[in-house]
Amino acid sequence: MLSNDTFLARIDSEIKEKKFYESMQHILTLIKRLAMRKKYDESLEILYKYSLIYLDEKEYILAGELMDEYTKLCETYNIPLNTNIVNQLVTVFQFPYSHITYSNTNNSGANNVDTNTASPKSTNENTNNIIDKNKLEEIMLLYVKYMNRAILYSKSVEEPNGNPILHRVLGVYYFHVNEYSKAQGNLIYSQDVELLLKVVNEWKAESDEDDGDFFYLRAVLMLLAVGDVCNAKCFLYLLDYNLEDHELPIPIQFGNVLSESCEIRNFELFKEACETYKDLIELDSEYPHLLNRIKEIYFKDNPDPFNSDNNFESTISNLLQSLI
Numbered sequence: 001m002l003s004n005d006t007f008l009a010r011i012d013s014e015i016k017e018k019k020f021y022e023s024m025q026h027i028l029t030l031i032k033r034l035a036m037r038k039k040y041d042e043s044l045e046i047l048y049k050y051s052l053i054y055l056d057e058k059e060y061i062l063a064g065e066l067m068d069e070y071t072k073l074c075e076t077y078n079i080p081l082n083t084n085i086v087n088q089l090v091t092v093f094q095f096p097y098s099h100i101t102y103s104n105t106n107n108s109g110a111n112n113v114d115t116n117t118a119s120p121k122s123t124n125e126n127t128n129n130i131i132d133k134n135k136l137e138e139i140m141l142l143y144v145k146y147m148n149r150a151i152l153y154s155k156s157v158e159e160p161n162g163n164p165i166l167h168r169v170l171g172v173y174y175f176h177v178n179e180y181s182k183a184q185g186n187l188i189y190s191q192d193v194e195l196l197l198k199v200v201n202e203w204k205a206e207s208d209e210d211d212g213d214f215f216y217l218r219a220v221l222m223l224l225a226v227g228d229v230c231n232a233k234c235f236l237y238l239l240d241y242n243l244e245d246h247e248l249p250i251p252i253q254f255g256n257v258l259s260e261s262c263e264i265r266n267f268e269l270f271k272e273a274c275e276t277y278k279d280l281i282e283l284d285s286e287y288p289h290l291l292n293r294i295k296e297i298y299f300k301d302n303p304d305p306f307n308s309d310n311n312f313e314s315t316i317s318n319l320l321q322s323l324i
Helices: 004-016 020-036 040-056 060-076 083-099 120-124 133-154 164-176 180-187 193-206 213-225 229-238 250-263 267-276 286-298
Strands: 101-104 110-112 130-132
Touching (some): 004 020, 004 040, 020 040, 083 164, 101 133, 130 133, 133 164, 164 180, 180 213, 193 229, 213 229, 213 250, 229 250, 267 286
Antiparallel strands (some): 101 110
């Protein structure tokens, strides 16, 4: 049986000879051997090392496959996602889309690079490395897969929604390719409300909807629905509005009152807000579902609103029937 050093020497030789597929098969064989001996740290370092090498060789798919094995190894052997592991997951994930210039065919063929994530190398040294957006998304499929796997694995009592750093990096990628809904869906869990607001503002600017304030309301409801009242209020404070103004736009009024009711755990205020803004709630079928989740998180110990004397059910026209 070959020693580990001999195995690694063979892998390095194959990479120099551009035999990338063969080298990857030998990497996976070595990892299985090391894992059987419970050498998990060494296994992870080897997978990370060769992922970086493949990235430098522009073998993006192979690098993604190695990092998928990386996350599977963590899952299989219950390896905690410490800071070093999280940083390695993020480093490899960010590399392809921040080093490849892509042509957005929906924008007259213009090159789009996210200046917040792209390195100088991506805009200067790689000007000949231009692909279309669909190709970039195809490359990133495997990276998104392993990142989602890592997020699911990272869920814990302390972080029931998964690691916020991993959510943030996934949200940044979706923002980079103008997938605003997916970007928002991850950034809700990232604890980075400034970046979330940046995404919502750009999404709002590109939309033909007349009232962009509903974009803000949805973000506030989503934050409340994941139990993050602190960041819901921070998000509202970041808006260019005086929250004490009686002329505040109705969607912002609703979000502000709901946030207040959740912060002070005032169920009567929550019910009153739903009654007052029932016409607004009717505008989007997603709102009742979000309100149901908010009720379950902040007011689960309160009596059923539909059994109260104020006939809450009829007041909001069965919209919150899911609250039962």
